[in-house]
Each structure stands twice: as structure tokens, then as C-alpha cells.
Amino acid sequence: MDPEWNDSQPIYRQIRDRVVAMILDGLLKPGDPLPSVRNVATESRVNPLTVLKAYQQLTDEGLVEKRRGLGMFVNEGARELLLSAEREKFLKEQWPEVLATIQRLGLTDELLGKPPKPAGEG
Amino acid sequence: MDPEWNDSQPIYRQIRDRVVAMILDGLLKPGDPLPSVRNVATESRVNPLTVLKAYQQLTDEGLVEKRRGLGMFVNEGARELLLSAEREKFLKEQWPEVLATIQRLGLTDELLGKPPKPAGEG
DNA sequence: TCTGGTGTTATATATGACCATAACACCTAG
């Protein structure tokens, strides 16, 4: 059942990204409780500590709030915060490399709908 | 100055990718010797073992040939092999996630010059 | 109070990535 883990990324990072995606997609709205640490751990067959580490990142980013004994809840400005922070991060860290790869593989036209660079290498 | 390493990827993987990029860009042609293990290790301030691991991946992929006592040399069909293999890999593994992220962040128009698509292209 | 849900911390273990240092194996040039 567990959507297997990507080998090129730590599990706790992938769990964090999954929650972020849910917030961005509106599946998790402000005030909503996150799936509990133990729950996620059981469902995904990972260690509670691993899930906790992911969730702590989310609190560090100001996205969720912990309430001991109750759970963790999505903050009010979470989505807006993410749209800004993740955009910055994506455009600065990921996109340039992806773009370089696309051009290198000659996929510019196919993926971006733009003409490739002026001819140079064969 | 070693071009700092990306934290989200093992160094040996990044070294491998760098050589792949050089081959795709035509900076390394068939018959050319790769920068030596010791050389890269010194230049980039990493352990020779780490470089070796990267280079062994390249031989596993049939891109370069080792000649003990001489060095490692780019194979004949290397670039064509890469264009095929890397395209497949990129389109199957990396691009879908990148595309999802782009759409999630509302960057579709900005980066792709297209309106967001529902799903599914081949 | 007790029960059962939450997050949290503590030990101990295993594996992968990376490092420092050194040695080995192979080839070329002299």
C-alpha cells in the first residue's frame, strides 16, 4: 500500500513534501489536523521518529502548530507562505538544473513548447 | 573552488551527472580520457573512493571503459546511449514530479508558456 | 481516577555516504 519511497530522497523529506503538496492542493486547510504521527507511521510502515522529523520541519517552517496531547494543525497563512517560499526555492534550486537537463537532452521543444537554442553542437 | 555540492544528492551521484553532462554537451568525445580519479578528488576536495564510485557507475552504464594503468575513456556510442537512456529516465522519473510541482505552485504559465493541462501526455 | 488518543524523548542497532591513510596492481617512458 505504502507509495514506495523515492530512493534519491530521505523518507522524512518525502513525508514533509507530501504534506506540503496536500496543503498547496487544498486537501489540508487551515485548522485541519494533520494525520497523526503514529497513524502515518503505521500506514506507511515507517518509524514514528521518521514521521516526527518530517513534522518538525513543518513546524520550523511555520506551517503547522503542535498541540501536545491533541495533534498538529495547519496554520492560517500556510498556503500563502508555501506559495511564496516553495516558489522561491523551486525557481532557485530545482528549475535551473531541470532546464539545463531539458536542453541537454534536446527536449526543449517537446516539453516547453519553445524552439531550442541556436544550433551549435551536433 | 569546488562547485559546492548539492545537499539533496550524494556526491558520487553528482560527479556522475557532471560527467554525463560533459558527454552530452560534447566536451567529452569518444576516445577522450576522463579526468583521473586522483585529479578529480584533489580538485574537488573529495575522497578518491567517492570519485571511483561515480566512475564505476559510468562503466556500469556502458559509457566509459576502464584501462588499468592508463585511465578511463569515453566509449563510442556514449552520447547516443545517453540521449536515449537519460531521456527515458528523465521523462519517467523526474519530469512528472517537476510538472506536478510547477502546477501546484501556479507557475505553469510562467515557465511553460501554456495553460495548466488536466493530465496525461505520452 | 482510568482509558485512549495525541506529541516527545531515550536507548540501542543497522546501513549508506563520506572521509583519511595506505597499500596494491597495471601501464608507459626512461
Add this chain to the structure above:
DNA sequence: CTAGGTGTTATGGTCATATATAACACCAGA
């Protein structure tokens, strides 16, 4: 042969990731 360049292997250590197991701290409800 020696000298110096390749790739390769061996020891031994550090750190990050993830695991199993257990306990602690907090809160709601019967």
C-alpha cells in the same frame, strides 16, 4: 630496473538516516 602516471582495494573512523522498543508528557472523556 626506476619513476611516475593510471585504476583498485583494504582499514578504520564519522555522520546522517532509519529502524525497534520503550517510556514520558499532555489532553479529552467516561
